Amino acid sequence: MYTEKVMDHFSNPRNMGELENASGVGTVGNAKCGDIMRIFLDIDNNIVKDVRFKTFGCGAAVATSSIATELVKGKTVEDALKVTNKAVMDALDGLPKAKVHCSLLAEEAIHAALWDYAQKNNIEIEGLEPPKEDIHEHEEEDDE
Amino acid sequence: MYTEKVMDHFSNPRNMGELENASGVGTVGNAKCGDIMRIFLDIDNNIVKDVRFKTFGCGAAVATSSIATELVKGKTVEDALKVTNKAVMDALDGLPKAKVHCSLLAEEAIHAALWDYAQKNNIEIEGLEPPKEDIHEHEEEDDE
């Protein structure tokens, strides 16, 4: 069901845990399946120096969290913002169709953490929107 | 599906054929399956001396014709009249449920031949009714 990459990140999640004095923390939830993802960012000089995650969710949710932390680490805030769910999925060699929404969770958790960082520091990050209440993709209709 | 007795009478039908100057001939048909049975009786001194049949119908129809001819042969007219479809079936060690109506065909063919004999000789046989147009049992309802 899952690719090797997904299984690797699921079984050996990178950057799992918390950051004590994070510059920004974002928590998002997904009404579709009741899952929760929290991302901690340590930002210094506009660079993501460190990152951690905690996730309550499926294998894909864990793997997307893990790879997302790798993707943003070391990037500027602006580049971190550009890590889309598509990038996350590509980095994992794809996800089953039913699991696409889990990768959105990762994208939105990063955004939420960046938003928190921006709020705390009273700055505005271009293109960053306030976190959504509930993350889910547009459902594909059962073809009729 | 059929008993050994049925198969025996089907493969070696007794008294198959016609009688040239029969005392009575009866032909009956069954609207249920479009089958036809004809019985020829040679009656002398109120005794069934000889009998023949011709049948267009299923294995059961052939076998019941055959055994029916055996059952009536040598009997008085009154006893021949008492050969019921039940007697025919018993003599064959039974018939599948869906084939009960075929044995009725045999009973009625004998009756029709006896009726023909009575008509020709202007006699009345007690208990004998005119032949029916169409022979079929009361259909068992699909149980509901």
Add this chain to the structure above:
Amino acid sequence: MDQAIYFDYAATTPTKKEVVDEMLPYFTTNFGNPSSVYSIANKSREAVLTAREQIAKAIHAKDDEIFFTSGGTEADNWAIKGVAENYQSKGKHIITSKIEHHAVLHTCEYLEKQGYEVTYLEVDEDGLISVEALKNAIREDTILITIMYANNEIGTIQPIKEIGQIAKENGVLFHTDAVQAIGTEAIDVKEYNIDLLSMSAHKLYGPKGIGALYIKKGTKMKAYIHGGTQERRRRAGTENVPAIVGFGKAIKLAYNNREDNNKKLITLRDKLISEILDKVPYSRLNGHQTKRLANNVNISFEFIEGESLLIMLDMKGICASSGSACTSGSLDPSHVLMAIGLPHEKAHGSLRITLGDRNTEEDVDYLLEVLPDIVKRLRDMSPLYED
């Protein structure tokens, strides 16, 4: 099946040994429920995918247009009742033919009781529908044309491509019961504009109890059997993995060797037809001479009755079938033979021989040897026959 010669491949076929071998691991080893998460269920999941591909390929459909059912009957029921239910806002008129399989006819009759209207097209003496009559039957409120690909009794193949064209031009859905055609006919659902097509594995050396409905993408078809989310929510119930695997393998084998198989079947078929008509007086071929399934022979013998004929053949070790009412246990002999204009008694005396992979030229010769005598014996017994 010992020494008997089986000539009833249209009734059912033996499952090929290669097919059974392919199925076996899915009973005891790879038995997992394809819906399960753990990796050992991957094998079941993949096996179902492979079979779906094999079936899709055989009829030129896409994988996700194939939905497994419990057989041809369920596929027919689903196709017809499904269109009826999902398109009733458009109309409640259905067109079919008088010679459909009972799975189609009785479903249509059921729908008539629910307030649908059904037109039953006549067929000509060869069993062909008239394309003109079909055109004329289409109305504003027609939602479905359901015409079988090839008839199971007389083997006549309908003008499927023309029917598909007419359906398309009139914006009406087209379902075809291809249960008898699958495996011997080259079928292209796209080229023929088929929206729904029924199949059954046990007619092509696959297992019983498994079939499929092809549903063209975009067709509104909800589930007929409700429950779990299997078959993309359109057919609930734990997937019958071994049978699905067998179906896939069987259809693949059939289409890999279709032309060679057909050549052999047609040779035997044509020999049987010409020699029986030659050797047995008062006999006639039922069904179209050339637009006919490669393995179907159907001949009526006047003055005799089918069940008796079958029993006598059986005593000679030959398995065949008939359209006789005595055989079917129903009131009337075959509705198909009646529809092509046979009177009651002639329909009664029909013999269907359907050929298959185990049949040889010797089998055919043996049948040709014993059949004329049997017919003669039964005629001698018949009050209808006076020679």
Add this chain to the structure above:
Amino acid sequence: MDQAIYFDYAATTPTKKEVVDEMLPYFTTNFGNPSSVYSIANKSREAVLTAREQIAKAIHAKDDEIFFTSGGTEADNWAIKGVAENYQSKGKHIITSKIEHHAVLHTCEYLEKQGYEVTYLEVDEDGLISVEALKNAIREDTILITIMYANNEIGTIQPIKEIGQIAKENGVLFHTDAVQAIGTEAIDVKEYNIDLLSMSAHKLYGPKGIGALYIKKGTKMKAYIHGGTQERRRRAGTENVPAIVGFGKAIKLAYNNREDNNKKLITLRDKLISEILDKVPYSRLNGHQTKRLANNVNISFEFIEGESLLIMLDMKGICASSGSACTSGSLDPSHVLMAIGLPHEKAHGSLRITLGDRNTEEDVDYLLEVLPDIVKRLRDMSPLYED
């Protein structure tokens, strides 16, 4: 299935070797269509009769009260839609419970769209319906009570005898989905006043794709799948002879050894339950403590999510199942766990272990060894868990 330990017998079971052996001749040798006249089809016909007897005997029904279907789902659909259609003149109200299998629930929802009214009874925290609430729910126009025998997720067994009694007293038909109960529970349809009962072979070491509906004599039930005259005109379609044979054999084996099998299962089950609850904090048993299937363990672990748990178990070679929404691919976690009052997150973190014939005490010990660490790892990862 190699080295993996299978703990998901409620999802499906491997087909027993003896069962497969019994089925095999009916694929290639005795492959005849039971409806055929010739004598070689006798073997298929007799095999179907024998299986019907075996199944009837297991539930104390008569042979002619057993009708084969393509599985439990079709049996449920037929039972419910059949009563709805055939008894609509009496009324259009149906009573069921909130914890039925989707084959029942989605069928009821379908009927609601057709104008029927359905009462979904609540269950208590153990998953039991209230007999009082059932009584109160019955109305003038109630035509059917459909309550499952035992639940597939939490294993709770309903008070079937009382329900049957109430149904009888009120002149309402009683259907029970016994798919999970068959094979381990002693079932007597007469004593329990059951009018309709659904079964599926693949849950009791028989093949997939075959099931049956018991229909009490005298119940008005027309065909749901229309076509040929099979199953005394109530279920059309060529009989799936090998699967029917397998079903018969499997149910016979199950009931011959029921008590011994259950004893073993219950020992393993109770060991698992008590030791898991003991070793893993924040865990709770779902389903009734004693009114529970012999092979069912269902435990919720707070703060963690089921699919992740299953994958980790899978990596350790353990196959199990969960009521998590992520696993089911649906919006909500198990409707059953929600119905017994679990909040969303706890329902998410459930683990179902269902035992079967291949399981040993070592398997159980191994699970008990690896499970606590896995739960701990996932809790460490969870934003919901703060210790």
